[in-house]
Amino acid sequence: MTERDLGLRLPEFIIGGAPRAGTTWLYHLLDAHPQVRMARPVRPEPKFFLVDDLYRRGLPHYARTWFEGIPPGLLAGEKSANYLESAAAARRIARDLPAVRVVFILREPAERAWSNYLWSKLNGMETESFEQALAREEEREATYPPTLRFARPHSYFSRGLYADLLTPYLNELGQDRVLCLRYEDLVADPEALAIQLHRFLVIQERPGDAARPGVVNPTEGESPPADAIARLRARYQDANRRLAQLLGPDFVVWEET
Numbered sequence: 332m333t334e335r336d337l338g339l340r341l342p343e344f345i346i347g348g349a350p351r352a353g354t355t356w357l358y359h360l361l362d363a364h365p366q367v368r369m370a371r372p373v374r375p376e377p378k379f380f381l382v383d384d385l386y387r388r389g390l391p392h393y394a395r396t397w398f399e400g401i402p403p404g405l406l407a408g409e410k411s412a413n414y415l416e417s418a419a420a421a422r423r424i425a426r427d428l429p430a431v432r433v434v435f436i437l438r439e440p441a442e443r444a445w446s447n448y449l450w451s452k453l454n455g456m457e458t459e460s461f462e463q464a465l466a467r468e469e470e471r472e473a474t475y476p477p478t479l480r481f482a483r484p485h486s487y488f489s490r491g492l493y494a495d496l497l498t499p500y501l502n503e504l505g506q507d508r509v510l511c512l513r514y515e516d517l518v519a520d521p522e523a524l525a526i527q528l529h530r531f532l533v534i535q536e537r538p539g540d541a542a543r544p545g546v547v548n549p550t551e552g553e554s555p556p557a558d559a560i561a562r563l564r565a566r567y568q569d570a571n572r573r574l575a576q577l578l579g580p581d582f583v584v585w586e587e588t
Contacts, residue, residue, distance in 0.1 A: 339394040348415025352438035370397035370409040418499035425503035438514035440491025456484040494573035
């Protein structure tokens with residue numbers, strides 16, 4: 332039984348990740364559009380398709396909590412930046428929202444890892460050096476307490492293996508219903524990125540809205556250690572090549588150096 336059969340108001344699109352790559356900026360960009368209504372508040376994120384206990388409450392709970400009152404004439408959307416990391420979420424979204432479109436924004440993975448590291452330090456969850464944190468990642472990932480299962484504050488490298496993370500979504504939803512943007516394009520030309528997103532969602536193009544979000548979720552701190560970033564980029568070379576093969580020439584994968 333689909334959401335239409337149940338008479339529920341559910342999203343036409345989802346911003347699904349990646350963390351520390353501009354998802355909050357996308358949320359505010361679309362929230363400013365007169366044809367769109369985003370699930371509010373922006374935090375806490377719904378995470379409905381990710382968290383087993385929430386998902387067991389069913390689609391009526393999801394609809395009432397996040398989308399009640401949104402008129403049929405508007406596109407409804409939500410943002411949960413950790414959906415990208417869950418193949419189970421991909422299967423659930425495909426099954427329960429058969430026409431939904433999903434947006435991901437990806438950041439050069441070594442820079443994303445550094446930003447994640449600064450965020451973890453800023454929030455009191457990281458005391459190791461960047462190099463030591465990377466060396467201990469696998470060990471720490473295996474021992475997350477339940478309270479950090481989805482925040483995953485020490486998952487720096489693994490979150491940048493985008494080809495592996497995207498494959499379940501492309502398999503479940505198909506290429507036409509998945510849009511992959513680049514954080515670097517957001518920084519270089521936010522108006523062009525806004526147009527690309529608006530076209531994907533088939534809504535009026537409003538490039539001027541790109542000036543509204545400003546800087547959101549900044550991470551302040553020291554510059555990244557150049558040697559560690561270079562070694563990390565070398566580790567990502569194979570994953571980035573696989574990403575290029577997966578997404579094709581329309582998605583420009585980052586330089587290896």
